[in-house]
Amino acid sequence: MDEPVLLTGAGGRVGQAILRGIGDDYEWRLLDREPLPAAKVPTGVTDADRYVADITDASAVREAMAGVGSVIHLAGDPRKTAPWDSVIRNNIDGTQVVMRAAADAGVERFAFASSNHAVGGYETEERTPDLYRTDDDYRLDGTELPRPGNLYGVSKATGEALGRFYHDEFGMSVVCVRIGNLTKDHPPREYERGQAMWLSHRDCAHLFDRCLQADYGYEIVYGISNNDRRYYSIERAREALGYDPADNSADYTFEGEPKTEGSGAGGGDGPADDGEAGLDDGPADPNFPTDPDTPTDGA
Ligand SMILES: NC(=O)C1=CN([C@@H]2O[C@H](COP(=O)(O)OP(=O)(O)OC[C@H]3O[C@@H](n4cnc5c(N)ncnc54)[C@H](O)[C@@H]3O)[C@@H](O)[C@H]2O)C=CC1
Numbered sequence: 001m002d003e004p005v006l007l008t009g010a011g012g013r014v015g016q017a018i019l020r021g022i023g024d025d026y027e028w029r030l031l032d033r034e035p036l037p038a039a040k041v042p043t044g045v046t047d048a049d050r051y052v053a054d055i056t057d058a059s060a061v062r063e064a065m066a067g068v069g070s071v072i073h074l075a076g077d078p079r080k081t082a083p084w085d086s087v088i089r090n091n092i093d094g095t096q097v098v099m100r101a102a103a104d105a106g107v108e109r110f111a112f113a114s115s116n117h118a119v120g121g122y123e124t125e126e127r128t129p130d131l132y133r134t135d136d137d138y139r140l141d142g143t144e145l146p147r148p149g150n151l152y153g154v155s156k157a158t159g160e161a162l163g164r165f166y167h168d169e170f171g172m173s174v175v176c177v178r179i180g181n182l183t184k185d186h187p188p189r190e191y192e193r194g195q196a197m198w199l200s201h202r203d204c205a206h207l208f209d210r211c212l213q214a215d216y217g218y219e220i221v222y223g224i225s226n227n228d229r230r231y232y233s234i235e236r237a238r239e240a241l242g243y244d245p246a247d248n249s250a251d252y253t254f255e256g257e258p259k260t261e262g263s264g265a266g267g268g269d270g271p272a273d274d275g276e277a278g279l280d281d282g283p284a285d286p287n288f289p290t291d292p293d294t295p296t297d298g299a
């Protein structure tokens, strides 16, 4: 696959985890409404391949989309407390603009950053906190109906429905990745839910790499590491995409320290953050105030 890959939201946490892991493997078009500092851009990406644009700007998105073979669409408001006006604009309208431009440009593969919050409503009082524990065998596998627990989750479920539409009507291959909780170097600290849905940086890069390589029609998969604690199945991601995660939150203490000194996470494969030097995390989007109850440590 030699055509460029458009990455929206390239300057954010997920975008940087992807670029740190597979930044040298593709010809990128990077789009973000915030200008990307050099430290966030892989070597080899020219100024001409960097787009400072809002995803609701259809003509700017079409310009960035010209000649693109695949899209990873991350840009949006990531806050679970995001108000309706923001999710309507950034997550729903923005996703419609990006998917429409992709379908019109004949894009082959489209990976959409959905979220655990599209199904947060399954975490009922009766099921929690047992759900987050190793000995509980309840699993969501992507075939269940969306059950958002907030308006942000509604916007992600809507993005999944838009993907279904663009697959059925335009033949575009679409994978919706219900991302869990991405943190760098270690799972979320002292947070059972977060440890059950941890996605390490290297597993994140590997998963989106598979989204760019595999053959699929329309898929909904869960984007978490190979955690012992889990209530999301990763079987569909394995089968449909060839996802083979390396990390497991069980390799860390509840406080986030590696259990085996010197081995890092993943059973001796080196530290979980084994990405390229030169790219930094940077702040999350300055336009969106941080969720008051979201741990930002290590993200
Ligand atoms: N970080 C996580 O653990 C999870 C993230 N996600 C989803 O993954 C995607 C990326 O999330 P993060 O990287 O954590 O967020 P982030 O806030 O760190 O990055 C988002 C990036 O998108 C850009 N952006 C936002 N709205 C835009 C717009 N209208 N036009 C152009 N650029 C825009 C921002 O400038 C920022 O660089 C989001 O869609 C989020 O909902 C889903 C589940 C978990």
Ligand SMILES: O=C1O[C@H](COP(=O)(O)O)[C@@H](O)[C@H](O)[C@H]1O
Binding pocket: 078, 079, 080, 115, 116, 117, 179, 180, 181, 182, 193, 194, 293, 294, 295
């Ligand atoms: O969709 C998202 O989910 C993660 C995990 O949710 P949380 O409620 O356990 O914090 C969140 O950290 C991230 O900001 C959000 O985009």
